[in-house]
Amino acid sequence: MSVVVRRIRPSSLRGSAGEVPPTLVEPAPRVLGVFDQLGLWGNLGVSLLGFTGAAVVLQPGGPGTPQLSLTAALLATVVGTVLGAAAIAASAIPGAQTGAPAMVLLRGLLGARVSYLPTVLNVVQMVGWGTFELVTISTAAATVLPAVPQWTFVVVGGVITTVLSLYPLGAVRVLRKYVTVAVVVALAYLFLQLLAKPMPPLTEGTWTGFSVGVDVTVAVAVSWVPMAADYARHSRSSAAAFTGAFFGYGLTQIACYALGLLALVTVAADGDQIFAAFIAVPLGGLAFAVLAIREMDQSFANVYSATVSTQNVRPRWDRRYVAVVVGVLITVLALGVNIYGYASFLSLIGSVFVPLFATLTVDYYCFSGRRGWDLTSNSASRWLMLLPWALGFVTYQLIYPGQVGWWARAWGDVAQAIGFTARPWMSASVFSFIVAAVLTLVVGGASRWLTRRSPAQVTSDANCDQTPM
Numbered sequence: 116m117s118v119v120v121r122r123i124r125p126s127s128l129r130g131s132a133g134e135v136p137p138t139l140v141e142p143a144p145r146v147l148g149v150f151d152q153l154g155l156w157g158n159l160g161v162s163l164l165g166f167t168g169a170a171v172v173l174q175p176g177g178p179g180t181p182q183l184s185l186t187a188a189l190l191a192t193v194v195g196t197v198l199g200a201a202a203i204a205a206s207a208i209p210g211a212q213t214g215a216p217a218m219v220l221l222r223g224l225l226g227a228r229v230s231y232l233p234t235v236l237n238v239v240q241m242v243g244w245g246t247f248e249l250v251t252i253s254t255a256a257a258t259v260l261p262a263v264p265q266w267t268f269v270v271v272g273g274v275i276t277t278v279l280s281l282y283p284l285g286a287v288r289v290l291r292k293y294v295t296v297a298v299v300v301a302l303a304y305l306f307l308q309l310l311a312k313p314m315p316p317l318t319e320g321t322w323t324g325f326s327v328g329v330d331v332t333v334a335v336a337v338s339w340v341p342m343a344a345d346y347a348r349h350s351r352s353s354a355a356a357f358t359g360a361f362f363g364y365g366l367t368q369i370a371c372y373a374l375g376l377l378a379l380v381t382v383a384a385d386g387d388q389i390f391a392a393f394i395a396v397p398l399g400g401l402a403f404a405v406l407a408i409r410e411m412d413q414s415f416a417n418v419y420s421a422t423v424s425t426q427n428v429r430p431r432w433d434r435r436y437v438a439v440v441v442g443v444l445i446t447v448l449a450l451g452v453n454i455y456g457y458a459s460f461l462s463l464i465g466s467v468f469v470p471l472f473a474t475l476t477v478d479y480y481c482f483s484g485r486r487g488w489d490l491t492s493n494s495a496s497r498w499l500m501l502l503p504w505a506l507g508f509v510t511y512q513l514i515y516p517g518q519v520g521w522w523a524r525a526w527g528d529v530a531q532a533i534g535f536t537a538r539p540w541m542s543a544s545v546f547s548f549i550v551a552a553v554l555t556l557v558v559g560g561a562s563r564w565l566t567r568r569s570p571a572q573v574t575s576d577a578n579c580d581q582t583p584m
Contacts, residue, residue, distance in 0.1 A: 134284050135349070139423070139430040143214040143348045147287060152359020154291030155346060156203075158412045159339065160367030161298055163251050166389045169375025171331050175324030183328060184320030185380055191328030192372040198329075198545065199336020200365035203343045204357045206472050209479050210344025211356035215490050217344040217420070218427035223488025224475045226496030233471055234427045237341050240464040241421035242445055244338070248414035249273055249449035255407035258390045259400050269449045272411060277442025279415040280422065281435050284349060286415055298409050301402040302370055308396040309374070312381040323539070330515070330542040334465070336368060337544055341468045342420035418442055430492060459518040466517070469544050470507020470551035474500060477552045482559035499558050507551025515543035 133144060147155075162168075173188045174180055183191065209220050218237060221230035253268035279286040347356035375389055382392035393403045422437045478500065479488070489495065514537045516526035530536070 134282060135434065137433040137435060139216075139219065139426045144284070145214070145349060145351050146284060147346070147349045147355070147359075148351055149355040149358050151287050151291050152346070152350060152355055153363040154295045155287045155412075156360050156363030157295055157367045158290050158298060158409060159416060160364040161302070161371045161406065161409065162335075162368075162413060163255050163390070163406065163410050164247075165335065165368060165371040166375035166378070166393075168331060168335060169372045170379060170389070172328040172372060173376055173379050175327035175331070181321045181323065183322065183324060184318050185315065185376065186317045187320065187322045187325050188328060188376050189373060191325050192332050192376070193369055195329040195332025196336055196365050196368045196372070199333045200361050200368070202337050202340050202472065202476075202548070203364055204361035205476050205480075206340045206343040207347035207350075207356040207360045208353045209475070210347035211350040211353045213488070213490065214348045215344065216348055216423040216427070217341050218424045219490055220344055220475065220479075220488070221471075222427070222490050222492075222494045223483065224478055224497065225500055226498075227492050227494045229496050229498070229501070231428055233341075233467065234424050236464055236467055237424045238421050241342070241417045241424065242441060242448070243460070243464070245276070245414050245417035245421065245441070245445040246448040246452065248410060248417065249276070249445055252407060252410045252414065253449070255390055255403070255410065258394065259404050259407065266450055269446060272414065273442060273446030273449065275411055276414040276418055276445070277439060279411065280418040280438040280442060283346075283415075283419045286412070287346070290412055294409055294412070297405050298367075301405040302374060304402050305374060305393055305396065305399065306370075306377070308399065309377045309381050314377075315380055326540040326542050330544055332368070332372060333542065333544040334462070334469075336364065337469050337472075338465050339364070340472045342416060345420045345423050346416075414445070418445065463517045463519055463522065466511045466515075466543070466547070467508060469511060470547045471504050473507060473548040473551035474503045474555045477555040478559055481556065482563060499562065500555070503551045503554035503558055506554055507547045510550040511543045511547035513537065514541045514546055 133146075135143070169188075169192075172183070172191055174182050182188075206217070210216065213220065218230060218234040221233055224230070225233075249269055249272050252272045253265045256268040256272075257263065257265040343360060347360070350356035350359075378389050378392045382395065383389045390403065393406075394400045396402075418438055418441045421441045422434045425437050425441075426432055426434060512526045513530050513535055516523040
């Protein structure tokens with residue numbers, strides 16, 4: 116397999132300070148320091164969906180099944196979050212080093228044309244999750260202010276989300292300077308209020324389903340992997356990008372899930388009552404309102420990533436116009452679509468990116484990426500790299516095919532035909548990542564060996580290394 120390599124020179128990608136340029140043709144400004152990214156990822160790690168997701172960690176078999184002990188649930192949260200945050204941070208570094216957003220990095224891994232497939236899937240999932248966030252924000256706001264029609268919160272949230280997407284670097288700075296402090300205060304206050312209530316013994320419960328709890332928190336964190344480079348490309352250094360993503364996201368997701376678990380074992384009977392449980396404590400409505408308003412950083416992140424992903428296909432399109440279109444689209448969908456019924460499809464699409472970014476990470480750090488990827492719009496297709504991605508995806512589906520009826524039944528038939536039985540301790544995210552990573556090592560090693568065996572290719576690579584971008 117012939118891979119065209121061009122050396123990447125970060126110094127040539129510095130760009131000017133200020134805001135993100137309108138198109139991908141212009142260089143990305145490198146203006147975000149470690150505290151900017153700690154603020155960004157720290158806020159993204161806190162989610163209203165995380166509070167309700169804690170119910171799945173605590174009761175992995177579903178309502179009516181035995182609960183994990185609080186110790187087991189907390190440990191599952193920590194293990195899963197650390198793994199997921201490490202994946203986010205590892206995916207952020209290539210963006211910081213190349214100045215390229217996530218979907219453009221896939222040009223180096225797969226080739227420009229082949230990268231369009233995951234790009235389209237990513238845009239679909241970003242639009243879906245952006246819609247989901249607006250519905251969640253409006254639901255939470257209606258819980259605090261039930262007299263106001265919920266559609267009002269959808270429209271207001273959609274407008275604010277779109278405005279933030281027009282000024283993404285400004286939004287990150289606002290998160291660092293103001294929102295992060297308010298969020299930390301709100302979380303700390305709710306923790307203190309709930310800790311004052313009677314709790315069951317830490318070891319009361321089971322460890323059965325521990326791996327499912329780990330997989331849930333891994334999957335939530337990994338859902339941010341396809342957009343990590345979209346923000347890391349504006350980082351002043353790789354270290355700042357890694358630190359912001361790993362510690363910012365990791366610490367706050369653990370805190371978010373721990374708070375949800377605490378509410379479940381003290382006040383709330385199930386995940387549907389967590390919001391009400393927060394509001395029920397003294398001044399809880401104010402603290403919860405802070406968290407609900409902050410949720411717009413999630414919808415903003417989805418809209419901005421959908422925008423720059425679109426630019427992978429059309430680099431000269433003005434991101435501001437694209438952001439307005441995406442913002443209007445998610446607002447309309449949030450007003451008229453039952454997004455909760457669509458959530459299973461979003462999870463299915465998300466499973467595509469676990470093995471894909473395992474393939475990207477290994478190839479970048481071990482093979483082609485460290486010498487420089489061809490990230491131009493005419494980069495050659497690398498068809499062999501589809502193999503580890505595809506087999507990693509198959510592994511994921513065999514272990515956990517999701518909840519889309521016909522899809523799950525089809526994979527159940529495949530598993531039965533090959534004699535495979537998923538064990539309770541198997542994590543779809545972890546196993547899929549491992550399979551894709553190992554196969555990428557095999558494919559990449561074979562490709563490097565073949566390249567070294569070809570004198571003509573060695574000469575070509577040497578010439579390409581001297582070609583500036």
